[in-house]
Amino acid sequence: MEQNKNFFVNIKKPDNLTIEELIQKRAENKNNEIDLEKKAKEVCSRYKKGDIFDFSLNRKGNLFEIILDEVKVGSFNISINDEESTHIGMIYINENLQNKGFGKQLYIKLNDYLKNSENKVLMTDKMRNSPAATHLWESLEKDGLVEKLPDKTSPDGHPVYKFKKEGI
Numbered sequence: 001m002e003q004n005k006n007f008f009v010n011i012k013k014p015d016n017l018t019i020e021e022l023i024q025k026r027a028e029n030k031n032n033e034i035d036l037e038k039k040a041k042e043v044c045s046r047y048k049k050g051d052i053f054d055f056s057l058n059r060k061g062n063l064f065e066i067i068l069d070e071v072k073v074g075s076f077n078i079s080i081n082d083e084e085s086t087h088i089g090m091i092y093i094n095e096n097l098q099n100k101g102f103g104k105q106l107y108i109k110l111n112d113y114l115k116n117s118e119n120k121v122l123m124t125d126k127m128r129n130s131p132a133a134t135h136l137w138e139s140l141e142k143d144g145l146v147e148k149l150p151d152k153t154s155p156d157g158h159p160v161y162k163f164k165k166e167g168i
Contacts (some may be wrong), residue, residue, distance in 0.1 A: 017150075019120065030158030036072065043069045053105050057113065066093065073097060078110075083121045085162060086114060103136050108145065111163045123162035128154055137161040 017025065047053065055073070058065040066074035074157075076091035088110070093103060111122040124137055140146040141161060152160040 017040060040073050040094050041096050043071045044046055044073055044094045047097065047100055047102070049100045051100065053102050055109075056108075059111065064110075068097075075135075079115075079125075080120075084120060086120050087123050089123045089125070097142075098132075103132075104139060107136065107140065111130075111136050115165075117164075121163040124158070124160050125154065128156045129158040134158050 005092075053068060055068040057068055058067055060076055062079070063077050064075060065072050066076070074091070074093040075096070077089045078086045079089045080086045088107075093106070107122060114120045126135070129137070137146060137159075141148055144164075146161045146163050149160045150160055154160060
């Protein structure tokens, strides 16, 4: 219990702000977050299934922000598998973009980026995949962009897919 008291005592506030100013600044930041989420929802709602999404990726180390119409609509991180491939770890895409083909376009664009900048290809997470991710990979396979690796499955039983190195 004594340790919990020290935790609160050791929290530092900026020297130039009073507690009241700090509380006000945090409330303003929260309002800005709400405004940005509303703006993202509005932008995403303009698109329908089958649209071509003109988005960009803003990279910060292994973290990528997804920017659509100058608004952040998602983010994800990548993890390196080996010298030839990498996979998407945690991913968030605004719910108003889901089931519209955005994820497929995102994976293709990310694979192109990795292929050109790091000579790597994108593949499934070898440990686990959501049903939505598996569906997306199956769609990419149907289009001839990826291959299912024979005799390989993730521990959760999903097939392992990898973008083809050539012909993309």
